[in-house]
Amino acid sequence: MTPPAAAAGPSAPAVATPVLEARGVFRFRKADGREVPIVRDVGFALRRGEFATIMGPSGSGKSTLLHLLAGLERPSAGQVLIDGEDLSAGDEEQRAAVRRRRIGFIFQFFHLLPDLTVEENVTLPLRILGQRPQKHGARTADLLALLGIDKLRTRRPAALSGGEMQRVSIARALVAQPSLVLADEPTGNLSSKAGEEVVALLRTVTEKLGTTVLLVTHNPRDAAAGDRVLFLHDGALRQNAELTGGPFDVADVFHRLQELGI
Ligand SMILES: Nc1ncnc2c1ncn2[C@@H]1O[C@H](COP(=O)(O)OP(=O)(O)O)[C@@H](O)[C@H]1O
Ligand SMILES: [Mg+2]
Numbered sequence: 001m002t003p004p005a006a007a008a009g010p011s012a013p014a015v016a017t018p019v020l021e022a023r024g025v026f027r028f029r030k031a032d033g034r035e036v037p038i039v040r041d042v043g044f045a046l047r048r049g050e051f052a053t054i055m056g057p058s059g060s061g062k063s064t065l066l067h068l069l070a071g072l073e074r075p076s077a078g079q080v081l082i083d084g085e086d087l088s089a090g091d092e093e094q095r096a097a098v099r100r101r102r103i104g105f106i107f108q109f110f111h112l113l114p115d116l117t118v119e120e121n122v123t124l125p126l127r128i129l130g131q132r133p134q135k136h137g138a139r140t141a142d143l144l145a146l147l148g149i150d151k152l153r154t155r156r157p158a159a160l161s162g163g164e165m166q167r168v169s170i171a172r173a174l175v176a177q178p179s180l181v182l183a184d185e186p187t188g189n190l191s192s193k194a195g196e197e198v199v200a201l202l203r204t205v206t207e208k209l210g211t212t213v214l215l216v217t218h219n220p221r222d223a224a225a226g227d228r229v230l231f232l233h234d235g236a237l238r239q240n241a242e243l244t245g246g247p248f249d250v251a252d253v254f255h256r257l258q259e260l261g262i
Helices: 062-069 092-102 118-128 133-146 162-174 192-209 250-260
Strands: 020-031 034-046 051-055 077-082 103-106 180-184 212-217 228-233 236-242
Touching: 020 062, 034 062, 034 077, 034 228, 051 062, 051 192, 062 180, 062 212, 092 103, 103 162, 118 133, 118 162, 133 162, 133 192, 162 180, 162 192, 180 192, 192 212, 228 250, 236 250
Parallel strands: 034 236, 051 212, 051 228, 103 180, 180 212
Antiparallel strands: 020 034, 020 077, 228 236
């Protein structure tokens, strides 16, 4: 007997919706009186719990692309979907709401508030969402422990090393349990040892918490930590590669860069 074809609708078998999907995304900017493409026809999707990296040289459009993916800027054409929700459909207020609920950010220069303690910096996104940090005390404590900063909770950023500051900003990015974390060159301001630790922690986070992480870098070593590496050049996605040798296969990343002539 042939089973009836699955009906589309609430009872249909769940096809996993990508956490992040870019469809034909373009971004033009005015330069010398003409519109220049900075991001060109970028399309890809990321699954839940995937650790992906975008590898591209300086000026290739990585930060611009990340802003588009976060809804901080609107694409000139194309769509960005977060958990299936079209970011380009709403106005700025709706995009901000999606951002606050679903996306965490990690920046090269940390962007911690100097007058707040580590714990206050970490829980700031909860307060912005109108939630009482005390309600999430146990989970926040677990998060600080996972990131190895539980002993620093009462310190202020000025009393932290760069690597510690970046761990604090990772905790802050995760505290509101986003589906997606976007990290723009998070090791760019760190020693290579502290940078390696931060990248390894981001991998741990995807494994332990199931968060999807997208890390942008111009460093092949960081890029190689991804299960998936997206190679960007002149604003275009040149290759979307699932690493054959598994994560941390730097030789594979170098080989692909060479093949692509990047
Ligand atoms: N606000 C802006 N106005 C005009 N051009 C910009 C702006 N931001 C970035 N660009 C240009 O867009 C290109 C990509 O920049 P960016 O996204 O910052 O690249 P990356 O992060 O890979 O270094 C560069 O040529 C840069 O000069
Ligand atoms: Mg950049």
